[in-house]
Amino acid sequence: MKRILPLLALVIGAFTLASCHQEQTDYYTTARLTLTVPDSISVRQIQGTMTLQSLNTTLSQSTSNITDYNFDMQVLRGAYKIDVVGMIQYTTTHGGLQTRHYRAHSDYTPFADMPLSTAKLPIILLDE
Amino acid sequence: MNKQILHIILLVAAIPVMAATPDSVLTEHHTVWNTVNLEAWKNPALHGAAFATDYSQLAILADYQQQSKAFVLQKGTGHTHYQIEADTYLRLSNLTAVWGKASYMTGHNRSIKWSSVSDYELIEPYILADTLGGRTEKERYVFEGGYATRLGKVLLGGEMMFRAEHEYRTTDPRMRAIVSDLTLRAGAAYETSRYHWGAAFEANIYKQTDNVTFYREEGVIPEFQMTGLGAVYVRFSGEVNNLYFNGGGTQLYINASPLNGNGLFGNITLGQHRYERIAASLNSLPLTKLYRHEAHLQAGYKHRAQHDAAIYVDASYTQRLGDENMVGSSQSNNYPILTTLTMYKNDILNASLNALYGSHENTDWHVLLKAGYEQNTEKYVEPERKQKYARVYGKLGAQLMAGIGQQSTLTCSLNGAYIKHVDSELSIPVLNTEAAAVAMLNHNYRYLKADYTSVSASVRADHTLADSRYGIFAELLGGATFCSESEHELRFTLKLGMTF
Numbered sequence: 247m248k249r250i251l252p253l254l255a256l257v258i259g260a261f262t263l264a265s266c267h268q269e270q271t272d273y274y275t276t277a278r279l280t281l282t283v284p285d286s287i288s289v290r291q292i293q294g295t296m297t298l299q300s301l302n303t304t305l306s307q308s309t310s311n312i313t314d315y316n317f318d319m320q321v322l323r324g325a326y327k328i329d330v331v332g333m334i335q336y337t338t339t340h341g342g343l344q345t346r347h348y349r350a351h352s353d354y355t356p357f358a359d360m361p362l363s364t365a366k367l368p369i370i371l372l373d374e
Numbered sequence: 375m376n377k378q379i380l381h382i383i384l385l386v387a388a389i390p391v392m393a394a395t396p397d398s399v400l401t402e403h404h405t406v407w408n409t410v411n412l413e414a415w416k417n418p419a420l421h422g423a424a425f426a427t428d429y430s431q432l433a434i435l436a437d438y439q440q441q442s443k444a445f446v447l448q449k450g451t452g453h454t455h456y457q458i459e460a461d462t463y464l465r466l467s468n469l470t471a472v473w474g475k476a477s478y479m480t481g482h483n484r485s486i487k488w489s490s491v492s493d494y495e496l497i498e499p500y501i502l503a504d505t506l507g508g509r510t511e512k513e514r515y516v517f518e519g520g521y522a523t524r525l526g527k528v529l530l531g532g533e534m535m536f537r538a539e540h541e542y543r544t545t546d547p548r549m550r551a552i553v554s555d556l557t558l559r560a561g562a563a564y565e566t567s568r569y570h571w572g573a574a575f576e577a578n579i580y581k582q583t584d585n586v587t588f589y590r591e592e593g594v595i596p597e598f599q600m601t602g603l604g605a606v607y608v609r610f611s612g613e614v615n616n617l618y619f620n621g622g623g624t625q626l627y628i629n630a631s632p633l634n635g636n637g638l639f640g641n642i643t644l645g646q647h648r649y650e651r652i653a654a655s656l657n658s659l660p661l662t663k664l665y666r667h668e669a670h671l672q673a674g675y676k677h678r679a680q681h682d683a684a685i686y687v688d689a690s691y692t693q694r695l696g697d698e699n700m701v702g703s704s705q706s707n708n709y710p711i712l713t714t715l716t717m718y719k720n721d722i723l724n725a726s727l728n729a730l731y732g733s734h735e736n737t738d739w740h741v742l743l744k745a746g747y748e749q750n751t752e753k754y755v756e757p758e759r760k761q762k763y764a765r766v767y768g769k770l771g772a773q774l775m776a777g778i779g780q781q782s783t784l785t786c787s788l789n790g791a792y793i794k795h796v797d798s799e800l801s802i803p804v805l806n807t808e809a810a811a812v813a814m815l816n817h818n819y820r821y822l823k824a825d826y827t828s829v830s831a832s833v834r835a836d837h838t839l840a841d842s843r844y845g846i847f848a849e850l851l852g853g854a855t856f857c858s859e860s861e862h863e864l865r866f867t868l869k870l871g872m873t874f
Contacts, residue, residue, distance in 0.1 A: 250571055254628060257573065257626070257628070258626070258628065258642070258644060261624075261626045261644050262644060265623075265624065265644070265645075265646035265667065266646075266667070267646070267648075267665040267667070267695055269695060269716040270697060270713075270714050270715050270716045271715075271716060272713075272715075273715055273755060273756065301608075301609045302607060302608065302609055302698070302700060302701075303605070303608065303756070303757070303806070304608045305756075305757060305806055322715070322756045323700060323712070323713045323715065324700035324712060324713070324715075325700060325701065325702055325703070325712060354702075354703045356702050356703075356712045358700060358712035358713045
């Protein structure tokens with residue numbers, strides 16, 4: 247009995263260790279989307295709303311916090327559809343001040359890296 | 375009516391008085407006392423020492439079960455199954471025993487919804503499902519065989535179990551699932567002065583191919599890739615109807631079994647299994663993987679003398695974890711996996727205290743009492759979903775085996791059980807869930823938090839043919855379960871066969 251119990255504990259311990267599944271719990275990442283603007287304009291101010299839709303769950307999340315062309319949002323790691331709409335005020339090469347709507351879109355962008363996952367999207371200036 | 379019931383009770387009560395000694399082989403193999411030893415006998419080395427006599431049985435059976443409303447939509451409202459089976463246990467010598475089983479079952483399951491797979495309980499929640507469902511046809515083949523021998527103080531044994539199953543539907547949505555399930559088990563036990571100390575190892579390989587097709591001109595309905603508690607893997611739902619499940623696992627058994635059957639006993643089982651869902655039509659893209667870890671403990675005291683008595687605890691804990699693959703954009707039909715996240719978690723706890731008391735002198739009778747607690751918690755991480763229920767249950771059973779004349783044995787069983795719901799919770803993000811899935815969850819939850827009362831009775835008559843080792847038998851089982859949601863379930867089984 248004295249010899250059997252340590253052996254029993256060893257066998258059970260070894261089996262438990264060998265069979266345990268490591269949970270993958272790094273669920274969230276900071277998704278950073280950087281908007282790229284055409285070289286021909288000098289931006290004075292930019293505002294907008296970014297909407298991320300998960301391709302796996304179809305859930306959508308939005309943010310309007312934009313800092314230096316960057317949107318940051320805490321999201322579940324995965325693949326997303328991106329929609330950005332907003333307004334931009336800029337000076338042209340001729341020195342004129344203009345305010346226009348813009349949009350940016352991507353059907354598929356992965357945000358899976360940890361702890362920060364980055365992507366870039368060019369903006370499209372819309373007709374006035 | 376009351377007089378008739380009184381007559382039945384008097385008749386049953388009078389059986390021990392007028393009865394002769396029942397067939398000793400039948401009592402050895404069919405007594406309810408064997409339930410105390412079933413866990414230990416999963417070790418084939420100990421199963422080889424389970425019986426002192428040979429017993430073989432060939433039987434045909436019909437099994438009918440019908441619920442007035444499905445308690446679990448995925449399991450349907452009931453079934454009608456027909457089966458032919460052969461079962462044998464033979465002692466080749468004092469040292470060696472072999473056993474085996476072969477069966478073929480055919481029949482159908484009625485009104486299954488939200489499941490287009492076989493073995494729902496094994497692989498849920500990672501299933502393919504639709505809202506329409508319907509009746510499925512089913513056939514199953516089972517082959518099992520085992521061998522055990524003794525080398526001095528060491529007992530050795532091995533066994534193999536194989537199951538092949540085919541389930542299909544002949545109207546849209548035409549699901550077809552083919553299952554093959556192979557289990558190999560090897561065990562050993564060492565005999566000391568008072569105990570058999572045993573250990574066994576089991577390996578399992580599981581595969582299911584599953585597809586759904588539509589032939590009718592009315593069109594198709596979407597097949598959902600379910601991911602737990604009504605969540606759907608939207609991106610691969612709709613037309614990804616061709617899947618396969620690869621699975622398997624290992625199990626470890628540890629046993630302490632008293633040599634003469636009297637004393638403290640204990641059985642520990644540890645297991646791990648995994649089942650991967652793979653989309654065959656997407657270049658074998660793995661979508662999800664379900665991990666199941668389980669631990670089971672049975673420990674207590676048993677004593678067989680003029681009277682039999684056993685008291686033991688039976689506790690099991692099962693943890694099921696579901697990993698979802700977050701899949702990237704395809705390039706040449708090759709999908710990269712961005713990351714894997716454990717999105718589904720399920721903890722199941724079940725513990726009971728069991729007592730068995732009776733006698734095997736002259737008439738063999740036993741009374742079984744069981745009281746237990748069950749808790750099941752399911753969680754889905756994002757968007758957060760949760761379902762929980764807890765129950766207490768009690769069961770009272772009795773079995774009587776009595777000889778009628780010199781050549782017949784009558785076996786009667788009566789069982790009653792009560793399940794009382796004590797706690798439950800369902801939390802789902804209704805706006806982010808398919809409306810039909812919300813209705814499905816609400817339906818199943820209604821029956822999860824219900825109370826149940828069930829009663830069942832069975833009678834088996836064995837008759838040994840004169841001057842022969844052959845016998846014939848007939849067994850009838852009837853049962854009813856009443857749910858506090860004003861629904862019920864009926865079950866009847868008729869079994870006819872011969873023993874030798």
